[in-house]
Amino acid sequence: MNAQELLAHSPVMPVIVVHDTATAVELARTLVAGGIRSLEITLRSPAALDAIRAIGDQVPDALVGVGTVRTPQQLDSALQAGARFGVSPGLTAALAQAARQSGIPFLPGVATVSEAMQAAEWGFAVQKLFPAEAIGGVPLLQAWRGPLPDLAFCPTGGIHAGNAADYLALPNVGCVGGSWLTPAAALAARDWDAIAQLARQACRLAQQDTRTP
Numbered sequence: 001m002n003a004q005e006l007l008a009h010s011p012v013m014p015v016i017v018v019h020d021t022a023t024a025v026e027l028a029r030t031l032v033a034g035g036i037r038s039l040e041i042t043l044r045s046p047a048a049l050d051a052i053r054a055i056g057d058q059v060p061d062a063l064v065g066v067g068t069v070r071t072p073q074q075l076d077s078a079l080q081a082g083a084r085f086g087v088s089p090g091l092t093a094a095l096a097q098a099a100r101q102s103g104i105p106f107l108p109g110v111a112t113v114s115e116a117m118q119a120a121e122w123g124f125a126v127q128k129l130f131p132a133e134a135i136g137g138v139p140l141l142q143a144w145r146g147p148l149p150d151l152a153f154c155p156t157g158g159i160h161a162g163n164a165a166d167y168l169a170l171p172n173v174g175c176v177g178g179s180w181l182t183p184a185a186a187l188a189a190r191d192w193d194a195i196a197q198l199a200r201q202a203c204r205l206a207q208q209d210t211r212t213p
């Protein structure tokens with residue numbers, strides 16, 4: 001799978017923070033059953049690497065990746081845990097080199113045209129736009145389409161059920177990411193019905209294809 005195929009794999013990529021592996025596995029099963037197949041487990045909790053390993057072992061239909069990767073060492077640990085793609089909030093030369101060598105699809109975070117150009121120069125034509133809403137959202141992506149027509153984006157940051165379809169309608173957006181599918185309160189309560197409903201709703205949003213041919 002390459003990065004473009006990763007974007008096509010699931011229109012919405014949940015950005016997930018998990019605190020124990022049992023919950024992570026149940027969550028992954030719930031999201032996959034709801035139609036969400038790419039899962040970004042962020043390195044924002046000590047349980048993240050074990051969760052990636054457990055989901056990889058126990059939820060074969062999930063494509064599990066690692067998010068919030070900031071260093072080559074973190075990427076290496078995630079690869080050993082079985083991460084099948086990577087996402088970062090930004091990009092350094094060292095991380096770019098490690099990500100290229102890893103061979104997995106990797107979405108580097110960018111927030112400016114210069115960062116997008118630098119990431120493209122380093123070989124990443126598919127990028128994460130972060131934090132999307134805070135830096136201009138849909139109008140920014142429309143504006144970038146002119147000078148950067150060859151780049152594709154997964155915007156994240158401030159995206160939710162109310163605005164995801166607007167992003168997905170853009171020709172330079174392949175999927176959107178966000179934490180709205182996995183509210184901390186629902187996770188803590190193990191409220192799988194609520195999360196399944198959010199997953200199904202996200203899939204329906206993505207089917208509202210308003211793209212012009």
Ligand code: 3PG
Pocket residue numbers: 015089130156157158159177178179180
């Ligand atoms: C990310 O890392 O992509 C963001 O934290 C997700 O942003 P959100 O919580 O606003 O969805």
